[in-house]
Amino acid sequence: MNKTGRIIMLVGVMVVGLIVRGVGLNESPSSLGFDEAALGYNTYSLMETGRDEYGNSWPLSLRSFNDFKPALYAYLSIPFVKLWGLTGTGVRMVSVVTGVLSLVVLYWLLKKYCGRKVAIWLLLWLSFEPWRLHFSRNAFETHLSSLLVTTGAYLLLEGKNKWLTVAAFVLAAYSYHSARLTVPLLLVFWGADPLSWFVKKNWKEVVEQTVNGLRKTGVLLLGFVVLLIPVFLANSSLVLTRFNQENIFKRYYPYTPKEIVTEANPWKMTWANPAYYFGGLVTGHILAYVSPYNLSLRIYNWVKMSPMFIPGMGMLGWMESILVVVGLVKVIGQLQKKAEYRFLIYWLVAGIAPAAATWTWYHPLRALNIYPVLEIMAALGMVTLWKRMSSLSVGLSMVFKVLLVVTLVVTTIYTINNELRYAPFENHGEYQPGGYKEGMKELVELSKNYDRVIIDSPHAQSFIFLLFYGQIDPGLVQSYANSRPRPGIEGNLDFNFDKFVFRKIDWPADKQLHRTLFWAPTTITEKEIEVVDGAKLVKTVSNVRYETARIISID
Amino acid sequence: MNSLLSYPPTPEQLEILKLLGSNSAVGLLMLRLMTLVVFGTALWLTVRFWKKELGGMVAAVTGILILISPTAWVLINSYPVRVVEWWLMAVGFVWGRKNKLIYVVMVAIVAINLFWLKQRPAILNKLSLGDAVVEVNNRFMSEDSLNTKIDMPLWWRRLGNNKLFFVYKQIWGEVIPYFDVETWFFQEVHPMEQKSVVMFFWPEAILLLLGVGELMRNSSRSKGGAIIQGAVVAGVVFVFSEGAVYQRLWLSMWWLAPVVASGLIGLGKFFRVGGVMAGLLLVYAAVTNFYDLNKRPDFWLDNRPLAFEYWFGEISQLDYRGKIVVTNRIGNSEDYCRYFLGKSCDGRFEFRSFEWSEDNDQIGLYAGFTGEYVGKRFKNDFESNWEDRLSGMGARLVAKKNLRDTVAYQFGNDIGLVIKQ
Numbered sequence: 001m002n003k004t005g006r007i008i009m010l011v012g013v014m015v016v017g018l019i020v021r022g023v024g025l026n027e028s029p030s031s032l033g034f035d036e037a038a039l040g041y042n043t044y045s046l047m048e049t050g051r052d053e054y055g056n057s058w059p060l061s062l063r064s065f066n067d068f069k070p071a072l073y074a075y076l077s078i079p080f081v082k083l084w085g086l087t088g089t090g091v092r093m094v095s096v097v098t099g100v101l102s103l104v105v106l107y108w109l110l111k112k113y114c115g116r117k118v119a120i121w122l123l124l125w126l127s128f129e130p131w132r133l134h135f136s137r138n139a140f141e142t143h144l145s146s147l148l149v150t151t152g153a154y155l156l157l158e159g160k161n162k163w164l165t166v167a168a169f170v171l172a173a174y175s176y177h178s179a180r181l182t183v184p185l186l187l188v189f190w191g192a193d194p195l196s197w198f199v200k201k202n203w204k205e206v207v208e209q210t211v212n213g214l215r216k217t218g219v220l221l222l223g224f225v226v227l228l229i230p231v232f233l234a235n236s237s238l239v240l241t242r243f244n245q246e247n248i249f250k251r252y253y254p255y256t257p258k259e260i261v262t263e264a265n266p267w268k269m270t271w272a273n274p275a276y277y278f279g280g281l282v283t284g285h286i287l288a289y290v291s292p293y294n295l296s297l298r299i300y301n302w303v304k305m306s307p308m309f310i311p312g313m314g315m316l317g318w319m320e321s322i323l324v325v326v327g328l329v330k331v332i333g334q335l336q337k338k339a340e341y342r343f344l345i346y347w348l349v350a351g352i353a354p355a356a357a358t359w360t361w362y363h364p365l366r367a368l369n370i371y372p373v374l375e376i377m378a379a380l381g382m383v384t385l386w387k388r389m390s391s392l393s394v395g396l397s398m399v400f401k402v403l404l405v406v407t408l409v410v411t412t413i414y415t416i417n418n419e420l421r422y423a424p425f426e427n428h429g430e431y432q433p434g435g436y437k438e439g440m441k442e443l444v445e446l447s448k449n450y451d452r453v454i455i456d457s458p459h460a461q462s463f464i465f466l467l468f469y470g471q472i473d474p475g476l477v478q479s480y481a482n483s484r485p486r487p488g489i490e491g492n493l494d495f496n497f498d499k500f501v502f503r504k505i506d507w508p509a510d511k512q513l514h515r516t517l518f519w520a521p522t523t524i525t526e527k528e529i530e531v532v533d534g535a536k537l538v539k540t541v542s543n544v545r546y547e548t549a550r551i552i553s554i555d
Numbered sequence: 556m557n558s559l560l561s562y563p564p565t566p567e568q569l570e571i572l573k574l575l576g577s578n579s580a581v582g583l584l585m586l587r588l589m590t591l592v593v594f595g596t597a598l599w600l601t602v603r604f605w606k607k608e609l610g611g612m613v614a615a616v617t618g619i620l621i622l623i624s625p626t627a628w629v630l631i632n633s634y635p636v637r638v639v640e641w642w643l644m645a646v647g648f649v650w651g652r653k654n655k656l657i658y659v660v661m662v663a664i665v666a667i668n669l670f671w672l673k674q675r676p677a678i679l680n681k682l683s684l685g686d687a688v689v690e691v692n693n694r695f696m697s698e699d700s701l702n703t704k705i706d707m708p709l710w711w712r713r714l715g716n717n718k719l720f721f722v723y724k725q726i727w728g729e730v731i732p733y734f735d736v737e738t739w740f741f742q743e744v745h746p747m748e749q750k751s752v753v754m755f756f757w758p759e760a761i762l763l764l765l766g767v768g769e770l771m772r773n774s775s776r777s778k779g780g781a782i783i784q785g786a787v788v789a790g791v792v793f794v795f796s797e798g799a800v801y802q803r804l805w806l807s808m809w810w811l812a813p814v815v816a817s818g819l820i821g822l823g824k825f826f827r828v829g830g831v832m833a834g835l836l837l838v839y840a841a842v843t844n845f846y847d848l849n850k851r852p853d854f855w856l857d858n859r860p861l862a863f864e865y866w867f868g869e870i871s872q873l874d875y876r877g878k879i880v881v882t883n884r885i886g887n888s889e890d891y892c893r894y895f896l897g898k899s900c901d902g903r904f905e906f907r908s909f910e911w912s913e914d915n916d917q918i919g920l921y922a923g924f925t926g927e928y929v930g931k932r933f934k935n936d937f938e939s940n941w942e943d944r945l946s947g948m949g950a951r952l953v954a955k956k957n958l959r960d961t962v963a964y965q966f967g968n969d970i971g972l973v974i975k976q
Contacts, residue, residue, distance in 0.1 A: 024705035198825060252744075260850050272843045277744060280757035284741040287760055291736035297728060300746065318727035325734065332764060333771025361746035407723065414715030414724070420705050421712070425697040544701045 001120065009120045010107060014100050017127050020416055021096045021136040026088040029138060030424035030544040031437050033307045034461040036139040037468040038064045040091035043077040045474035053467070055478035060174065060231050065461055066487040070231075072175040073141040086471050088437075092139045099136025102147045103127050106372060108154055112340065113376050114383050122379045128412045131315040131364070131371055133419040138307055145176030146368040149183065149351075153372075156190060156220070157343050166223040173228050178354035180231075182369050183224055185353055189346035191217030199336045243357075251359035252281055285356035286349070289370060290328060294362045296321035308365040311426035312418045315364050315371060317411055320378040323385065327377030330384060348373045428544050435548035436465035439519070439541035443551055444470035446538065447499060447517055450553065455519040456505040457549070463494045463502055511535065511554065518552040558849045563860040565633045567672070569890040578893050590635040593642050598622065600645035604652075605813045608781045609770075616816035621808055623841040625753045625848050626801050629856065636672060637805055640664045644788065644806055652784065661788045664806075665795040674797045678729045687721035733793045736760070738800050739811065743844065750960060751801040752848075752855050754808060756840035758833060759815045766818030785810030799857070853959045859885045862958060862970050866922040867895035869954045869972050877903070878919035882927060884908045884963045911948065911975075920953070921973050926966030928973055937967045950975045 001009070032040070042052050042062045052071075054063050061068040076094045084090035103123060110119035110126075126132075135143040152168035155161060169187075172179035191214040200206045244250070254266040255277035266274050288294050296314035303309050314321065331341045351370035355363045364371075389400045444466070447453045455462060467477060480497040494502035505520050511532045522540065529537045534555040541549045564572065564583050571586060572578045598618055606614035621627055630637045647660030668674045680686050694716050698704065737745055740760035742753045755763075770779065789806035796803045819837075823830020848855055866881060866888075881888040883906055892900040909923060912930035921928070925937045929944050942952040953972040961968055 027703050027705050030701070030703060257847070257851075259854070260847050271839075271846050276839065276843060280741060280744040283757050283760055284737070284744055284746070287736055287740070288746070292734040293731055293736065297731045318724070318731060321731060322734065329767055329771065332768045335768060336772070410714060410720050413711065414720060417707065417712055417715040421698045421707060422694060424701055424704065542702055544703055 001117070006116075006120050010104070010123070013120070013124055013127050014103055017103050018096070018100050020128070020133065020420075021099045022089075022093070024420065025092045025096070025137060026437075028420050028424050029088075029307075030428050031435075032088055032091065032465070032468065033138070034065070034459070034464050035069075035307070036088075036091055037464040038062070038461075039069065039074050039077065039139050039141070040081065040086055041464060041467045041474075042069075042071075043074045043081045043091065044086050044468075044471070045477070046074060047078045047081060049474050049478070051474070051478060053474065053477050054481040054484070060234055063487065065464075065493050066485065066489060068487075070141055070145075070173075070175050070177065072171060073139065073144050076144070077139075086468055092137060095136050095139050095143050098144050098147045099132060102132070102150060102372075105147065105150045105154055106375065109150070109372065109376055110379055112154075112157070113344075114379050118383060118386075122382065125382070125408055125412075126320075126375050126379065128415050129316055129320065129371075129375065130310050130313040130415055130419065131368075133415065134308075134310045134423070135368065137419065140307070140365070140368075142176040142178065142365055142368045145172045145179045146371070148172035148175060149179050149369045150372045152183065153186065153343075153347055156186070156217075157340060162220060162223075166220050166227070169220070169224050170227045173224070174231070178351075178366050178369065180228065181354045181357075182350045184221055185350035186346055187217040187221045187224070188214070189350060190343060191215075191221075193339070193342060195335050195342045195345060196339070246358040246360075248281060248285065248357055248359050252278075255281065282356065285361060286352050288362040289348070289352050289355070289367055290324065290374070291362075292321035292325055295324065295374065298362075300360070300362055302360050303362070303364065306365070307427075308363075309427065310419070311423050313415065316374065316378065317415065319407070319411070320375075323378040323381030324374050326381030326384055327379065330380050331377060344373050344376060424544050435541045435543045436462075436469050438543070439539060439549060439551055440466055440469035441471075442539060443517065443519055444472070446551070446553065449515075450517040451499060451515040452513070453500045453517045453519070454505055454510065455500060455502050456521055457502075457519065458521070460492050461494065463500075466500060513554055516554050518550070518554075520550045520552050522547045522550055524550060524552070559628065559632055559852055559856075562632060562852055562856060563864040563891075564894060565857065565860055566886050566890070567634055567636055569887075569894060571635060572894070573890065578890075579897065583894075586635060587632060590631050590638050593635070594627070594631050594638045597638065597642035597645045600642070600649050601809065604645065604648045604781075605816075609813055609817060612820050613813055613816045616819055617813045620755075620759070620812045620816055620837075623837065624755065624808065625844050625855075626805060626808070628845075629752045629848075630802070630805060633856070633860075634802060636667060637802055640667060640792070641806065641809070644809055647788075648781075648785070648809075652781065657784065657788060661791055664788075664792050668792070668796045672798075676729075676795050676797045678726070678794050681722060681725040681729060684718055684722060686725055687718045690721050690725070691716055691718055729794050730790070732800075733790045733804070733807070735800065735804065738804055739807070742801070749800065750855075751799060753844050754801055754804060755811065755815065756837060756844065758836050758840060762815045762818035762822070762833065763811065764818065765822055766814035766816065769817045769821030770814060782810045782814060858958050858960055858962050860891075862962065863888065863891035864895065865956050865970060866972065867892060870920070870922065871896060871899070873920070873953065873972070875920045875974070878905065878917070879903055880905045880907065880909055880919055880921045880923075882908050882921075882923035884924060884927070884966065888922075911950075918975050921975060923971070923973075924963045924966035925969045925971070926963070928971070931965040932967070933965060935961055935965060935967055937969065941967075941969070942971070945973060948975075 042064065045051060045053050046058070051057050052059050052062050056063065059071055062071050062074060073094055077091060080093035081090040084093065106126060107119055107123045110122045114122055148168045149172045152165050152172060155165040155168060169179070169183045173183060192210045193213050196209065197206045200209065254261060255274040256266050256269070256272050260272050261269070263269050294314070295316045296318050298314070299309070316324065331344055334341050335345065348370050351373065352367050355366035358366060386401070389397050389404070392400065443453065455466065466472065476498060480495060484495045485493050496502060505518060505524070507524050507528060510516070510518070514534070526537055529535050529552055532554065536553050538551040538553050540547050541551065568583060568586055569578065572582045575582060575586070577585065598621060601621065602614045602618040605617050643660050643664055647657040651657040651660060668676070698712075737747075738749065738751055738754065740755045740757055740763070742749070742751050743757055745751070770782070786807070789809055792806050793803045819830060819833055822833055853861060862885060870879060881892060881904065887906070889900070889906040892904060892906065909921060909927050910931070911928055925941050926932060928948075928950070929937070929941050942955065945952055950973050953974055955969055955971040958968045958970060
């Protein structure tokens with residue numbers, strides 16, 4: 001295929017990619033998660049007032065649920081929220097665009113690793129990977145960060161433009177926390193190039209090359225650190241608070257299974273010493289990310305209970321997860337000869353590091369920066385497989401190739417169906433509660449005629465859905481900033497403001513109230529409402545599958 | 556507390572003991588010794604094969620790695636058929652690799668699983684389309700049941716949601732678990748607290764990566780071929796088997812061990828101190844794991860034989876003259892009775908599951924689970940003082956023990972002996 005053909009095809013892949021990522025964003029995923037709603041509302045708040053929901057002027061991090069989300073995603077969402085309003089489409093559009101742009105960077109990388117001839121075909125195949133579709137259709141800061149890390153990594157590998165490289169990396173760090181560890185590690189690894197030490201003749205040569213390498217990437221590292229200082233000045237202690245909650249050290253202590261600990265101080269044990277088991281935990285946390293089983297099939301409960309869960313599939317396709325192993329073997333085999341292969345290993349380790357430092361064994365969202373690397377490995381595996389097929393007799397080769405292509409096409413169709421149509425069936429629930437989209441706007445409209453609105457919701461942080469779907473005036477919300485739970489407080493962060501009260505409804509007692517509006521669970525029956533003077537069931541709200549709440553009024 | 560050596564026989568061993576006509580502790584000891592001999596021969600063949608393929612050092616280390624694996628010793632101790640399967644695989648590779656006889660051996664091993672061990676691997680249901688039909692229907696129904704959804708033409712949906720593709724998908728679902736890095740290398744710290752036995756110690760995961768590099772650097776294509784062939788044979792056997800995951804994955808040690816060994820040798824060649832340190836770490840890991848295995852055999856091993864040991868141990872001390880019912884809920888209790896009590900296992904005994912809440916059982920001594928006495932519970936959530944309810948049923952608890960794991964789901968983790976008066 002000539003250059004024009006390749007460009008046309010690349011544009012085609014991007015257009016199809018845009019359609020698949022951008023269609024029906026209000027319907028699938030069926031409702032917003034609370035983090036998505038928070039990003040959306042803060043975007044709205046910034047757009048309207050230049051301040052976040054707490055009244056902080058043009059912040060670098062959004063305090064949000066006291067988790068201090070890096071703010072870049074929200075800033076980039078302003079034009080989309082302006083265009084589509086506070087809707088699923090408005091808040092998810094940055095992710096869509098990120099997903100489409102990431103295809104271009106993936107194409108560059110595939111060209112670099114697999115050659116110009118096959119890169120576009122490999123892109124066509126990989127552009128529909130489950131994780132690419134899923135993360136493009138949800139508002140995730142980590143997805144934006146992943147695009148920027150990938151761009152920076154490509155520029156670093158090519159050694160093309162230092163300032164652009166630093167810019168991409170810095171923006172990545174302003175998009176999501178994990179880049180703040182991944183980028184420095186990658187720069188140090190690439191500068192020191194430790195895997196090349198094995199082929200050096202003597203230590204002098206090793207030291208010389210390491211110093212020279214570090215000098216080159218050190219400039220980039222310095223630029224990165226300097227440009228990141230404002231973030232650390234703003235909320236470094238809170239980053240530590242978060243680390244204290246999530247780190248690997250605390251959760252598993254004393255690391256040795258408790259039943260075989262025989263000493264009061266387990267570190268004094270000769271056999272089954274905690275150091276041995278801790279080593280296993282760390283190694284396992286790292287290698288879990290190259291396990292085909294984890295990549296495509298196994299669902300850990302902390303993944304299942306979160307927005308990163310892809311129902312019916314894993315992050316990668318089934319065949320891809322095995323091809324990653326083939327590619328990894330190829331990469332390891334050529335580590336000594338090819339610097340770009342060593343780069344992949346550095347990128348992989350640096351990308352895993354932020355996730356490996358936390359207690360969860362396999363946490364795709366925190367390690368999203370590595371999936372392009374795994375895709376490149378899968379692509380290398382596919383090239384090897386294709387070559388192996390080509391070495392067979394013509395007839396047999398053709399049969400296998402046709403079978404392979406048909407399988408990939410059908411898998412792609414399945415993946416699209418799965419993400420767009422099936423996923424909402426399994427994914428509604430705790431983090432995509434549903435019902436708010438269908439009822440909150442009406443609740444806020446009605447509230448004008450009542451003195452009090454009581455909201456009883458089983459979902460954490462339900463206030464954010466009221467703010468989002470009710471398009472509550474940011475100025476009003478900001479004026480309550482001082483009465484909201486302080487940073488460091490965990491649990492439900494609902495807060496009462498204006499006439500809105502978040503609490504459990506005690507119907508026998510609350511039915512005595514007047515001029516009150518309720519967002520109530522469906523356990524309060526129509527009969528119980530009918531018998532109360534002045535009470536009326538305004539609406540029963542459903543999510544994608546069942547009734548979730550009732551709007552009740554008492555005059 | 557049982558140690559590995561005093562662990563009671565598994566159903567597989569009882570079956571063989573019955574065939575040999577020596578259903579006793581002495582018979583079990585003899586069987587274990589025979590299994591050890593078979594394993595020794597298999598290990599010798601394994602080393603011989605890999606010596607030819609990858610050199611003497613790698614082969615020797617391969618042998619040591621298998622020898623220090625807890626899995627090998629658990630299988631020698633309790634699962635002789637798996638050891639025989641390794642032996643067959645070794646024979647197949649030594650004499651049948653070039654003439655493809657190894658694939659006949661592979662089929663033979665699968666046949667052993669299906670017909671001797673009477674396993675019913677999940678893949679058979681997948682291949683018969685049965686599961687696919689159900690899953691496709693469920694998927695369509697699930698998608699259509701949504702209140703709001705993205706509309707897509709039916710023909711497009713059918714392209715992805717059809718029986719044939721779902722069979723393909725489900726086959727992947729059976730194949731991919733073979734590449735179970737966690738069970739291979741991280742059972743010591745398994746993230747899902749899976750009940751299995753350690754195959755490789757975690758430092759061997761790093762050595763595996765080094766081994767890949769070492770083999771890719773030094774080996775010819777045919778040597779790599781032997782490893783891939785081993786992976787394929789072990790993979791097919793895995794897919795066509797069922798049961799404890801370490802037993803299904805056991806043959807994968809055939810090809811993983813030499814790669815790990817190559818990593819250790821390669822490390823030693825490049826950085827002698829590193830190689831020695833890694834070797835010492837493996838020795839440390841082996842001692843630590845065998846220490847753990849002997850300290851907590853009920854954590855690592857199947858608890859069902861332990862339950863039978865407990866029941867029959869208590870019965871033999873009771874001198875009860877009436878009817879004795881021993882549950883069959885977790886295996887053939889009659890075989891265990893013959894093993895533990897020999898000729899005392901007379902007509903007084905009945906070997907069957909029971910549920911007092913449903914049956915009108917008669918007077919006798921009953922050995923069973925909590926749920927069999929007081930009624931099963933869907934979530935296994937029995938109160939700790941469940942025996943207080945027995946007096947109201949005209950029964951009396953004689954002995955009780957708590958098992959570590961759920962071996963009779965819905966019937967609780969307590970086993971007991973209760974006399975109904």
